[in-house]
Amino acid sequence: MDEFQGSNLFLNIPTYVAYDEEVLKKPKAAYLYGEINSMLNVTGRFYMSNNTIARRLKVSRQTAISYVNLLKERGFIETENVVDEKTGVIKGRYITYGSLSKRYIPKDSQIDFTNGSQTDLTRVVKPTLPGWSNGFDGGSQMGLTQIEHINKTTNRSSSTPTPSENVFNKLAAIGIPANGMNTPVIIDYIDQLGDDLVAHAIDYMADQAQRPNMNYLKKILEGYLNKNIKTVAQAKQSEEAFKTQQTTYANKRKSNRRRIVQKETLPDWAQEGYQVPKLSDEDRAALEDKRKKLEAKMFGKKDK
Numbered sequence: 001m002d003e004f005q006g007s008n009l010f011l012n013i014p015t016y017v018a019y020d021e022e023v024l025k026k027p028k029a030a031y032l033y034g035e036i037n038s039m040l041n042v043t044g045r046f047y048m049s050n051n052t053i054a055r056r057l058k059v060s061r062q063t064a065i066s067y068v069n070l071l072k073e074r075g076f077i078e079t080e081n082v083v084d085e086k087t088g089v090i091k092g093r094y095i096t097y098g099s100l101s102k103r104y105i106p107k108d109s110q111i112d113f114t115n116g117s118q119t120d121l122t123r124v125v126k127p128t129l130p131g132w133s134n135g136f137d138g139g140s141q142m143g144l145t146q147i148e149h150i151n152k153t154t155n156r157s158s159s160t161p162t163p164s165e166n167v168f169n170k171l172a173a174i175g176i177p178a179n180g181m182n183t184p185v186i187i188d189y190i191d192q193l194g195d196d197l198v199a200h201a202i203d204y205m206a207d208q209a210q211r212p213n214m215n216y217l218k219k220i221l222e223g224y225l226n227k228n229i230k231t232v233a234q235a236k237q238s239e240e241a242f243k244t245q246q247t248t249y250a251n252k253r254k255s256n257r258r259r260i261v262q263k264e265t266l267p268d269w270a271q272e273g274y275q276v277p278k279l280s281d282e283d284r285a286a287l288e289d290k291r292k293k294l295e296a297k298m299f300g301k302k303d304k
Contacts, residue, residue: 010038011031011034011035011037011038012034012037012038012041013030013031013033013034013037014037014101016100017030017033017071017074017076017101018030020074020076022070022073022074023070023071023074026066026067026070028057028059028067029067029070029071031057032053032057032064032067032068032071033071033076033077035048035053035056036071036077036095037101040095040096040097044096045080045094045095045096046094046095046096047092047093047094047095048095049184049187049188049191050064050065050068050184050185050188051064051188051191051192053067053068061188065184065185068095068184071098072098074098074100075098075099075100075101076097076098076100076101077095077096077097077098077101078095078096078097078098078099079093079094079095079096079184080093080094080095080096081093081094081178081179081183082094084165087165089165089168089169089178090168090178090179090183092183092187093183093184093187166195166199167186167190167195167198167199167202168183168186170199170202170203170206171186171202174202174205174206174212175212176212176213176214176217182214185214185218186198189218189221192225193221193224193225193229193230194230196231196232197224197229197230197231197232197235198221200232200235200236201217201220201221201224201235202217204220204235204239205217205220223238
């Protein structure tokens with residue numbers, strides 16, 4: 001396991017959370033606070049990805065995120081980014097008590113509110129404590145972020161940027177900050193799709209969008225999930241197919257808009273090289289007869 005998976009016995013939900021007017025509208029947000037509070041009472045900070053929260057509460061990932069945001073808005077929790085001291089890259093997110101929750105904690109409490117010193121990242125806790133399970137290294141260490149855990153178990157050199165650090169570097173390069181809102185979302189997608197595919201999505205967005213943004217990136221990544229795309233090769237194939245489809249559609253529309261120009265048919269006398277036909281003696285006599293009759297008729301009307 002790579003993270004805290006939830007309390008095993010009890011959820012510690014205080015009444016000021018359980019009966020909060022906004023939380024009552026979303027009861028599972030209270031369950032989430034119970035999970036958070038159960039760990040915070042022991043370790044002082046909590047880590048569980050939005051995907052794990054969603055699975056735990058049997059809701060969608062977006063709904064899980066809305067619960068986290070609600071608890072933050074009500075002052076019950078705060079989120080804190082974990083930043084690599086050497087690279088400055090945000091590596092994960094902790095959840096700690098919010099300002100309102102701290103008011104209800106006894107003054108003699110032993111809960112750590114240092115909010116994330118590097119020493120506390122690897123603090124040792126008792127693996128026999130009831131009500132929670134340690135997510136890292138079989139219960140021997142607590143507080144490592146997912147990325148740190150990957151680095152530790154794969155013996156990755158600290159001088160070489162990790163794949164996930166590469167993802168956040170790419171985001172920073174196109175102007176998307178690694179803040180408390182973006183970082184958990186990116187980590188969730190990395191959990192589901194892997195570093196390489198998320199990095200490719202960022203590159204693809206940077207190439208396609210005039211103004212890259214998180215909403216566009218999430219649309220691309222959700223497309224990967226919906227199409228069950230798991231590799232960069234599959235993503236490129238899908239994107240090439242989409243490009244072909246768009247080109248075909250554009251050509252079809254252009255063809256439909258093309259006007260059909262009909263060549264104008266000119267009368268004989270306007271055609272180039274037209275010659276007046278020659279009349280025979282009989283035709284001339286007939287025309288002269290018609291002229292005289294018309295003249296007589298016109299003058300006759302005039303005399304009257």
